[in-house]
Amino acid sequence: MNRIEIFGIDGLPEIGSGDDLAALIADAASAQATPLADRDVLVVTQKIVSKAEGRIVAVDPDDPLSHKPLVERESVRVLRRRGDLVISETRHGFVCANAGIDLSNVERGSAALLPEDSDRSARRIRDALRGRAGLDLAVIVSDTFGRTWRRGVTDVAIGSAGISAVVDLRGSTDAHGRELQVTEVAVVDEIAAAAELVMGKAEGVPVAVVRGVNDAWFGDGDVRRDIVRRPAEDLFR
Amino acid sequence: MNRIEIFGIDGLPEIGSGDDLAALIADAASAQATPLADRDVLVVTQKIVSKAEGRIVAVDPDDPLSHKPLVERESVRVLRRRGDLVISETRHGFVCANAGIDLSNVERGSAALLPEDSDRSARRIRDALRGRAGLDLAVIVSDTFGRTWRRGVTDVAIGSAGISAVVDLRGSTDAHGRELQVTEVAVVDEIAAAAELVMGKAEGVPVAVVRGVNDAWFGDGDVRRDIVRRPAEDLFR
Numbered sequence: 001m002n003r004i005e006i007f008g009i010d011g012l013p014e015i016g017s018g019d020d021l022a023a024l025i026a027d028a029a030s031a032q033a034t035p036l037a038d039r040d041v042l043v044v045t046q047k048i049v050s051k052a053e054g055r056i057v058a059v060d061p062d063d064p065l066s067h068k069p070l071v072e073r074e075s076v077r078v079l080r081r082r083g084d085l086v087i088s089e090t091r092h093g094f095v096c097a098n099a100g101i102d103l104s105n106v107e108r109g110s111a112a113l114l115p116e117d118s119d120r121s122a123r124r125i126r127d128a129l130r131g132r133a134g135l136d137l138a139v140i141v142s143d144t145f146g147r148t149w150r151r152g153v154t155d156v157a158i159g160s161a162g163i164s165a166v167v168d169l170r171g172s173t174d175a176h177g178r179e180l181q182v183t184e185v186a187v188v189d190e191i192a193a194a195a196e197l198v199m200g201k202a203e204g205v206p207v208a209v210v211r212g213v214n215d216a217w218f219g220d221g222d223v224r225r226d227i228v229r230r231p232a233e234d235l236f237r
Numbered sequence: 238m239n240r241i242e243i244f245g246i247d248g249l250p251e252i253g254s255g256d257d258l259a260a261l262i263a264d265a266a267s268a269q270a271t272p273l274a275d276r277d278v279l280v281v282t283q284k285i286v287s288k289a290e291g292r293i294v295a296v297d298p299d300d301p302l303s304h305k306p307l308v309e310r311e312s313v314r315v316l317r318r319r320g321d322l323v324i325s326e327t328r329h330g331f332v333c334a335n336a337g338i339d340l341s342n343v344e345r346g347s348a349a350l351l352p353e354d355s356d357r358s359a360r361r362i363r364d365a366l367r368g369r370a371g372l373d374l375a376v377i378v379s380d381t382f383g384r385t386w387r388r389g390v391t392d393v394a395i396g397s398a399g400i401s402a403v404v405d406l407r408g409s410t411d412a413h414g415r416e417l418q419v420t421e422v423a424v425v426d427e428i429a430a431a432a433e434l435v436m437g438k439a440e441g442v443p444v445a446v447v448r449g450v451n452d453a454w455f456g457d458g459d460v461r462r463d464i465v466r467r468p469a470e471d472l473f474r
Contacts, residue, residue: 004243004434080472087472095386144422148385148473149332150393151466152403152423154430156384166389185381186389187434193391194431197241197424197450213434229388235317235324236385236473 004212007034008198008205015206017054022128025207034209038136039218041210042125043195046143046158047105048206049121050112061109067101074099074113079237090114093228094158095237096145105204115141118159119222126161138162138218142192148236155196157188157223164188164217165226186227187217241449244271245435245442252443254291259365262444271446275373276455278447279362280432283380283395284342285443286358287349298346304338311336311350316474327351330465331395332474333382342441352378355396356459363398375399375455379429385473392433394425394460401425401454402463423464424454 011028015021021044029036036042050056060066065084072078075088079095089095092114100114115121122139129135141159146152157165165188195208231237248265252258258281266273273279287293297303302321309315312325316332326332329351337351352358359376366372378396383389394402402425432445468474 002435004241004431006241006243006431082472089386093386147393147423147426149326149330149466149471150423150426150464151470152421152426152464154423154426156387184389185433186384186387186391189384189387189389189391190430190433193427194241194243194434196422196427197431197447198239200451210434214437227387227389229386233388234386235319 002212002214004194004210006194006198006208006210009207009209010205012048012206015048015051017051017056019052020128021048021052022125022132025125026129026133028207029209036129036133036135036137036209037211039211039213039215040135040137041140041163041191041213042129042137043140043142043192043208043210044122044125045199045206046100046114046118046141047112049115049118049141051106053115053121055113055115056106056110057113058109059103059111067098067103067111070101070111070113071099074101089237092118092158092224094145096143100143100158114143114158117224119161119224120159122159122161122222136162140188140192140195142195144196155192155199157186157192157227160188160221160223162218163191163213164219164221165223166221167217187213188221188223188227239449239451241431241447243431243435243445243447246444246446247442249285249443252285252288254288254293256289257365258285258289259362259369262362263366263370265444266446273366273370273372273374273446274448276448276450276452277372277374278377278400278428278450279366279374280377280379280429280445280447281359281362282436282443283337283351283355283378284349286352286355286378286396288343290352290358292350292352293343293347294350295346296340296348304335304340304348307338307348307350308336311338326474329355329395329461331382333380337380337395351380351395354461356398356461357396359396359398359459373399377425377429377432379432381433392429392436394423394429394464397425397458397460399455400428400450401456401458402460403458404454424450425458425460425464
């Protein structure tokens with residue numbers, strides 16, 4: 001049976017536009033008691049990916065709603081509005097509050113947009129760590145989304161590389177030898193949620209390692225193709 | 238910084254109506270290399286809770302849709318139908334496929350209904366483990382739900398005891414000293430998702446331990462009061 005370990009990576013500097021995130025993560029990790037290893041899943045919060053990719057824009061620091069025009073610009077469709085809250089669909093196909101734009105953990109007078117292509121962001125970090133350190137690991141870019149009909153936010157994957165985003169258990173049998181009805185598990189979302197348990201929102205731990213996930217899950221996959229539900233299969237758009 | 242460990246509890250027998258789940262879990266856990274400890278979070282899948290509570294009903298084994306009348310009976314409101322799929326609201330307030338009823342991991346000719354009160358189920362297990370083994374731990378009852386706009390299912394909490402279901406970070410400040418915008422984290426959902434990483438759907442590991450979660454999260458809370466979103470605050474009902 002597998003055993004999972006989750007721990008944060010400490011000591012990353014403040015990230016700025018153009019920073020080599022993979023190099024900074026590798027350096028911070030190598031200074032830790034537990035270095036990175038093959039088959040680790042590295043979970044990186046969207047915020048530092050957006051910073052490294054220059055997806056930070058200036059907003060009026062004295063206007064708490066100054067990022068709202070950005071929400072419209074970053075959305076392809078608005079699903080619901082209530083007061084200041086907008087639930088919209090982004091170009092990536094994510095449905096979330098305020099197009100994923102937020103003001104926390106960025107400089108005053110700034111707002112962070114989502115990465116343009118968060119699967120590509122994950123692939124870049126993965127490829128750089130492989131090239132730099134010879135490590136064969138998976139990378140998930142995580143963000144914090146609400147969940148319909150439930151209170152409280154949880155972290156989900158908005159990009160991934162080196163791991164199946166959804167694991168298809170169709171054809172597997174349950175403990176009674178019958179084919180399983182529930183088939184496709186969004187393992188990258190479960191791993192992103194798990195990683196959040198050591199990150200906290202306020203603690204400034206933007207990278208965590210999830211170690212010990214099922215070997216069979218490593219391989220090809222990404223969030224946009226495998227997780228984003230196409231409008232035609234969608235019952236709530 | 239906290240470090241999380243997750244491992245399954247092996248060797249539970251097949252569960253039947255009236256079984257003392259807490260005793261069986263305690264016995265199985267004490268036979269393991271790593272016994273249960275205070276401040277563990279025990280995640281128990283809904284299926285074995287329903288079995289122990291006698292929430293198994295007979296269905297025609299030759300009719301794959303024989304549980305459909307049960308779905309209507311267990312629902313207070315149907316939100317969407319497509320083909321055989323029903324998305325409905327249960328008496329607990331959960332919105333999920335088929336009122337949470339499923340046929341996997343139960344005997345042929347049976348269907349498992351959700352526990353009548355899954356927070357009470359979690360409290361009972363927690364209280365019994367405290368009484369029996371003097372352990373002060375938290376218990377989450379988990380089930381597998383889809384997520385709107387995303388493919389793939391993930392485990393969520395349908396009941397909890399001994400832990401805050403939602404941790405309110407309102408008033409906390411981020412790494413830049415500004416109040417956080419995103420405030421309430423559904424930590425029991427994140428823990429349920431994390432536990433699923435060692436359970437698998439087909440592997441018959443119905444109980445897992447999540448060790449190392451933030452000490453401050455232990456305390457009062459339950460899913461129905463803290464997680465289920467009231468229709469008045471809901472944008473998608």
